[in-house]
Amino acid sequence: DTGVSQDPRHKITKRGQNVTFRCDPISEHNRLYWYRQTLGQGPEFLTYFQNEAQLEKSRLLSDRFSAERPKGSFSTLEIQRTEQGDSAMYLCASSPDPGTHNEKLFFGSGTQLSVL
Amino acid sequence: AQRVTQPEKLLSVFKGAPVELKCNYSYSGSPELFWYVQYSRQRLQLLLRHISRESIKGFTADLNKGETSFHLKKPFAQEEDSAMYYCALGFSSASKIIFGSGTRLSIRP
Numbered sequence: 001d002t003g004v005s006q007d008p009r010h011k012i013t014k015r016g017q018n019v020t021f022r023c024d025p026i027s028e029h030n031r032l033y034w035y036r037q038t039l040g041q042g043p044e045f046l047t048y049f050q051n052e053a054q055l056e057k058s059r060l061l062s063d064r065f066s067a068e069r070p071k072g073s074f075s076t077l078e079i080q081r082t083e084q085g086d087s088a089m090y091l092c093a094s095s096p097d098p099g100t101h102n103e104k105l106f107f108g109s110g111t112q113l114s115v116l
Numbered sequence: 117a118q119r120v121t122q123p124e125k126l127l128s129v130f131k132g133a134p135v136e137l138k139c140n141y142s143y144s145g146s147p148e149l150f151w152y153v154q155y156s157r158q159r160l161q162l163l164l165r166h167i168s169r170e171s172i173k174g175f176t177a178d179l180n181k182g183e184t185s186f187h188l189k190k191p192f193a194q195e196e197d198s199a200m201y202y203c204a205l206g207f208s209s210a211s212k213i214i215f216g217s218g219t220r221l222s223i224r225p
Contacts, residue, residue, distance in 0.1 A: 093160075
């Protein structure tokens with residue numbers, strides 16, 4: 001197992017275009033998280049899944065953002081009508097089912113989005 | 117509001133000196149606290165978490181609920197400790213995990 005995989009590594013797009021990122025978690029990990037990170041800041045929570053169910057979405061997240069995990073395995077994050085402010089590193093993380101305690105997060109290398 | 121605060125953007129110490137990276141949190145429930153680390157050109161990874169009461173690479177952290185703090189400490193810094201360190205807060209419902217803004221630790225030879 002090579003860990004959490006994200007694709008693409010880099011994405012350059014023009015303002016107004018739609019983009020989609022993919023995350024393949026560690027197999028058998030029930031939880032999948034999306035975070036966004038800008039320069040000088042820590043990872044900002046976007047949303048998370050328990051299997052295929054999206055359990056929480058950040059209130060700060062615009063309606064232009066949508067995430068899916070259709071079969072409880074890989075996940076996609078789509079940004080519609082991109083804006084320059086969307087430029088950031090998008091991180092995916094997965095973890096085993098937490099049970100009563102939060103489990104360790106395993107992070108991917110991220111997708112760096114640049115909106116021109 | 118639920119929040120993690122790391123007041124220092126940069127901490128620079130000499131090799132062999134003690135290190136303390138500060139972390140304060142705001143949460144009314146039972147918190148679970150973590151320290152994550154990102155070395156140069158590597159992925160973000162877990163360093164330690166309070167429920168394990170462990171020492172990893174010489175680092176320890178004690179949860180102080182009275183002061184709502186979870187400071188990371190190491191008695192003698194090593195050059196390989198240079199990295200970005202993020203404090204993180206998990207909630208009692210085992211839901212999302214939120215992160216602080218991070219502290220860059222630089223160890224001078």
